[in-house]
Amino acid sequence: MAAVVGLIAGCYEQITFGYKVKTEEKEWTAIPDFTHHAHTASVSTVATSERFVVTGSKDETIQVYDMKKGIEHGALLHHNGSITCLEFYGTSYLLSGGEDGLLCVWSTKKWECVKSIKAHKGHVTSLSVHPSGKLALTVGTDKSLRTWNLIKGRSAFIKNIKQNAHIVRWSPDGDRYVVVLNDKMDIYKLETASVTGTVTNPKRISSIKFLNNAILAVAGDDETVRLCDVGKAEWLCEFKAHETRVKAVDSFIMEDYCVMVTASNDGFIKMWKLHLKEQELNPPVLLGEVNAAARLTCLAVWKPSSGQQVAEEKSAATKSQELAQGVAKTKRVRIATEEVILEDESKPKKKKRDKGKKSVK
Helix, strand or coil: CCCEEEEEEEECCCCEEEEEEECCCCCCCEEEEEEECCCCCCEEEEEECCCEEEEEECCCCEEEEECCCCEEEEEEECCCCCEEEEEEECCCEEEEEECCCEEEEEECCCCEEEEEEECCCCCEEEEEECCCCCEEEEEECCCEEEEEECCCCEEEEEEECCCCCCEEEECCCCCEEEEEECCEEEEEECCCCEEEEEEECCCCEEEEEECCCCEEEEEECCCEEEEEECCCCEEEEEEECCCCCEEEEEEEECCCCEEEEEEECCCEEEEEEECCCCCCCCCCEEEEEEECCCCEEEEEEECCCCCCCCCCCCCHHHHHHHHHHHHHCCEEEEEECCEEEEEECCCCCCCCCCCCCCCCC
């Protein structure tokens, strides 16, 4: 069976798109896998683990999809404001940030909110978990960059910056991190927590992705994607990726090359082949594309675990039947002060005595 990866994209039209791509073909084709209209506002962010896909929206909810079972798992309701950023750490935890300034840590075992931290006075605009899982970085609209000790669940370091940053990312080996302020990228070294270089993009930066520890892909409010050497803080090459502005970029590694995936306002998701080990970096070659026919806002690559069996394509009738069964068994997660309440919507609700506790929705 050919290796399969998934492409997950969200859009302004409130829909989440899922595609499956067989990677052993010469010209890659993205086959529609699912579309889901679970949100009531535009989809703002998406993240993936080996089993789950999560989407955040301006409707203040996080929707969870179980890719192993092929069903909707439920909604996480804790943030009071738009969900701005989501990131998994391994298979056990999900971190979320929102306009309410909260940084939430969720356990994926029972989808409990195990920690809720008031991270910023304004919005949390971006978060990034260190590869070790011990640290996280957040930036917000209070013009601060904060380092969090995830073991103790508290702030470890606060750095005031001159502008509101909207993206922060660790490098794959965790020795550097990049902070994006409008059209400018500041490259920091972990050892000194100081800026080692600054790179300016011609347009406001919308998305960045480390392709490896040295090369960073940068997408902005134009049709061009640029590749940056973070060690030297200089541009390596650029290429026209879409007809309109590029909203998101992600990547994954094949045996001897990197695949970069881009999504644009023009509705297209494109896959690009790039050889990173060559002495001189050349612009990538287009492997394949698909038109979602929507104004895309976010993108993530989903890769199943090596031991996970990828199901064969099923008929539309079978899929519809399974989806109906899955939705009937959906569990919605609500936070009431410090306790987590799981409501199984497939069973009749039992009347509970009012003990004077006020639930927070």
